[in-house]
Amino acid sequence: MSIQQPIPEATPATTVVVRTARNRSGIFGGRPMWLIWPSIVLLVVIIGIPLLIAIYISFLNLDQYTLRSWISAPWVGLSNYITALTAGNVIGASALTSLGVSLAFSLLTTLFITPIGILAALTVNTTYGGRTLVRSLYLIPYVIPTFVTALVWRQMFLNGTGLVDRFLAAIHVANINTYWLLGPNSFWAMVIADTWASWAFIYIMVLAGLQSISHEVYEAADIDGANAWQKLTRVVLPQLRHILGLALLLSTLYHFNNFTLPFVMFGTPPPLQADVLPLNIYVSSFQLFNFGLGAAMSVITLIIMLIPGFVYLRALRLGEVTAS
Amino acid sequence: MKGNIRYVSYWLSLLLLLSLVLAACGGAGSTSSQGQTLHVLIGYNSTYPAQQKQWMQQIAGEFQKATGSSIAWDTFSSSSEEQTKLQTSVVSGSGPDVFSFGTTFVPTAQATKGFTTLTDQDWQLVGGKDRFFKQQLTMAGSSPNQLISVPWVMRPFAMVYNKELFQKAGLTAPPTTWTEFVQDAQKMTNPSAGVYGTEIDPSDSFDPWKIWWMFAGQLGGSFISQDLKTAQMNTPEAVQAARFWFDWATTYKIVNPNSMAWKAGDATQAFANGKVGMLIMTTPTLKPTLQKSSVADKYAFAPMPTIPYGMQQRPANGVPDATIVSGDMLAVADYSNVKNLAFKFINLVTDEQHQIQWTKTFGDLPVNVQAANSLASQDPQTAAFIKAEAGASPTPFTGVWGPLEVALAGVSSKLANEVATNRYDPSHIKPLLDQANQQIQGQLH
Numbered sequence: 001m002s003i004q005q006p007i008p009e010a011t012p013a014t015t016v017v018v019r020t021a022r023n024r025s026g027i028f029g030g031r032p033m034w035l036i037w038p039s040i041v042l043l044v045v046i047i048g049i050p051l052l053i054a055i056y057i058s059f060l061n062l063d064q065y066t067l068r069s070w071i072s073a074p075w076v077g078l079s080n081y082i083t084a085l086t087a088g089n090v091i092g093a094s095a096l097t098s099l100g101v102s103l104a105f106s107l108l109t110t111l112f113i114t115p116i117g118i119l120a121a122l123t124v125n126t127t128y129g130g131r132t133l134v135r136s137l138y139l140i141p142y143v144i145p146t147f148v149t150a151l152v153w154r155q156m157f158l159n160g161t162g163l164v165d166r167f168l169a170a171i172h173v174a175n176i177n178t179y180w181l182l183g184p185n186s187f188w189a190m191v192i193a194d195t196w197a198s199w200a201f202i203y204i205m206v207l208a209g210l211q212s213i214s215h216e217v218y219e220a221a222d223i224d225g226a227n228a229w230q231k232l233t234r235v236v237l238p239q240l241r242h243i244l245g246l247a248l249l250l251s252t253l254y255h256f257n258n259f260t261l262p263f264v265m266f267g268t269p270p271p272l273q274a275d276v277l278p279l280n281i282y283v284s285s286f287q288l289f290n291f292g293l294g295a296a297m298s299v300i301t302l303i304i305m306l307i308p309g310f311v312y313l314r315a316l317r318l319g320e321v322t323a324s
Numbered sequence: 325m326k327g328n329i330r331y332v333s334y335w336l337s338l339l340l341l342l343s344l345v346l347a348a349c350g351g352a353g354s355t356s357s358q359g360q361t362l363h364v365l366i367g368y369n370s371t372y373p374a375q376q377k378q379w380m381q382q383i384a385g386e387f388q389k390a391t392g393s394s395i396a397w398d399t400f401s402s403s404s405e406e407q408t409k410l411q412t413s414v415v416s417g418s419g420p421d422v423f424s425f426g427t428t429f430v431p432t433a434q435a436t437k438g439f440t441t442l443t444d445q446d447w448q449l450v451g452g453k454d455r456f457f458k459q460q461l462t463m464a465g466s467s468p469n470q471l472i473s474v475p476w477v478m479r480p481f482a483m484v485y486n487k488e489l490f491q492k493a494g495l496t497a498p499p500t501t502w503t504e505f506v507q508d509a510q511k512m513t514n515p516s517a518g519v520y521g522t523e524i525d526p527s528d529s530f531d532p533w534k535i536w537w538m539f540a541g542q543l544g545g546s547f548i549s550q551d552l553k554t555a556q557m558n559t560p561e562a563v564q565a566a567r568f569w570f571d572w573a574t575t576y577k578i579v580n581p582n583s584m585a586w587k588a589g590d591a592t593q594a595f596a597n598g599k600v601g602m603l604i605m606t607t608p609t610l611k612p613t614l615q616k617s618s619v620a621d622k623y624a625f626a627p628m629p630t631i632p633y634g635m636q637q638r639p640a641n642g643v644p645d646a647t648i649v650s651g652d653m654l655a656v657a658d659y660s661n662v663k664n665l666a667f668k669f670i671n672l673v674t675d676e677q678h679q680i681q682w683t684k685t686f687g688d689l690p691v692n693v694q695a696a697n698s699l700a701s702q703d704p705q706t707a708a709f710i711k712a713e714a715g716a717s718p719t720p721f722t723g724v725w726g727p728l729e730v731a732l733a734g735v736s737s738k739l740a741n742e743v744a745t746n747r748y749d750p751s752h753i754k755p756l757l758d759q760a761n762q763q764i765q766g767q768l769h
Contacts (some may be wrong), residue, residue, distance in 0.1 A: 065723060067415060160582040182740060268733070269529070269737045286407060286408055287404070290767075
């Protein structure tokens with residue numbers, strides 16, 4: 001390598017200009033984007049590669065016999081997907097039924113926790129004595145580990161001896177021996193337990209959103225003669241649209257993927273009405289040793305979960321410049 | 325030129341990061357300066373956690389003195405965790421050197437081909453085949469010269485009954501036939517006091533198959549054919565087995581109607597509270613729990629009945645299996661590079677002295693023949709258990725046995741669901757068993 005031209009030491013300014021011009025024309029505008037490489041590497045190794053492996057496994061017949069040399073397990077094409085979508089399952093519900101249960105569970109839970117969360121946030125939005133204590137109390141259900149919540153609710157829902165049945169019998173609403181952990185009630189037991197544990201998430205998000213609403217907006221509404229309900233529906237909620245939308249999306253996705261609560265509350269195999277998709281996948285893969293089927297169900301779940309995410313991103317038009 | 329350097333440094337930093345990450349993810353095969361490390365995975369003992377910790381320290385110390393190498397312990401607290409660890413190790417080719425698992429899981433473990441088959445030399449290293457209880461060796465591998473595991477402890481199944489409730493009902497001895505069992509239970513049942521003759525735990529993950537296996541075996545049936553090629557989970561014997569168990573709740577009414585959601589722990593708790601007359605499918609390791617409960621010193625163990633309901637004797641091909649070959653086995657992973665150390669470890673924990681110590685501390689019975697004989701001569705209860713295990717029947721040695729247990733638990737759970745919601749009918753049993761049969765047949769090679 002040889003540089004024949006004379007080094008322009010008499011004109012350092014020119015060199016600086018050349019360097020800056022080259023940077024400005026770079027795609028990242030001169031920002032040190034190489035700092036992102038560690039995150040990208042970790043994402044690829046921890047999420048990207050396992051995802052590709054899972055998709056590959058979904059086309060294989062992978063069981064305890066072929067597990068050790070899984071790369072050369074027999075290829076069965078779409079057979080696992082067809083089984084997932086059509087066959088019944090002696091362990092629990094078929095994959096389609098599980099999907100229905102999961103969707104109903106996540107949508108209903110989100111539906112219940114939204115008004116509770118919004119109301120709770122409104123109660124601590126104005127300053128009063130003891131507000132800090134109330135705020136802390138609201139967070140308690142959310143910070144308790146899920147398996148502890150599930151265990152305690154399981155004890156409460158046991159028929160005959162659990163608190164729920166004893167209470168309902170005491171107020172003469174239901175028989176003391178009502179089954180909550182089996183049968184149709186098991187679905188509602190799961191919804192109740194998860195509603196109790198997760199309303200604080202909506203509360204936190206809404207509270208954050210409320211902080212960004214300035215006083216002037218409220219004052220303007222007062223001047224226009226709005227009452228409390230009108231202020232809530234015409235002023236506050238529209239301002240919260242974006243953050244509430246995000247909270248609802250995250251909440252739905254979280255509840256759809258919630259494995260710990262039904263696993264600890266019902267164990268395996270779970271009752272049909274509470275056989276959510278993550279639990280179904282776990283039993284199929286790890287207990288029945290049918291990893292191919294479990295992988296196929298996981299891929300189906302992923303595709304379904306991408307839909308609301310995609311819709312949300314399009315609705316918010318994220319990434320595009322929006323006028324504030 | 326500067327652009328070149330920046331370009332090169334980007335890729336160098338990326339490569340460096342990638343290699344660091346992959347090195348961190350790589351398996352650990354550490355070697356200490358004095359010797360090597362043996363990784364051992366055993367079940368966590370929730371009844372005796374402090375004693376288990378002590379035992380692990382003591383064994384590690386003795387092992388260090390004998391071989392100059394150390395032991396790195398790992399525990400699992402549920403069979404789900406054990407299975408996951410096993411699956412991960414088999415796929416990744418790294419993990420514990422020595423695994424402990426239950427006898428009925430050995431066939432599935434062998435199917436993964438992840439464990440060493442012991443050669444004659446290996447058997448010498450672990451103390452010789454003659455050292456071990458013969459029945460346990462029947463579950464150590466698919467055939468006598470394809471053994472992948474070594475027996476560690478025995479846990480025969482039996483029935484425990486409440487002596488006080490027996491006395492109140494005027495019963496003098498535990499039942500030996502299932503007809504007597506139902507009659508005795510009916511005599512002890514007193515719904516107004518919340519006391520029931522026996523219990524049922526259909527929502528448990530592992531009890532249902534064991535109980536149905538016992539019933540079906542006594543009727544002359546089996547869940548897998550002799551040649552291990554055909555699933556037989558929907559034969560008349562299997563259907564009758566499931567039906568008889570649920571009859572306890574629906575026909576004879578000798579169990580708590582709320583027990584459809586029960587798991588094994590709930591049933592044990594009911595017995596410990598004095599609400600159950602007879603608790604079946606338990607092991608002597610229940611003793612410490614019972615001694616701390618309200619039925620302390622008021623219980624006794626007995627083998628389970630062996631003659632089917634309504635019959636005077638077993639059918640021609642019925643087996644008097646009062647218990648399955650049950651206990652824990654130790655196996656050495658094929659990927660292990662300290663196999664000789666592993667066999668030395670197994671030798672250490674299965675010699676007479678250590679086996680007697682284990683029984684006295686944790687309650688499981690010894691697999692070491694000399695230890696078993698010595699304990700039997702001291703205590704008649706132990707002698708009875710050892711006798712029961714000598715007559716134990718091995719479960720079919722097939723890789724689908726693990727999934728089969730889960731499939732039957734699924735059938736049991738669905739039937740329990742029906743009983744709980746008043747939609748049960750005995751005619752529903754066969755279609756569910758047909759479905760389970762089809763699913764397991766699909767896995768049989």
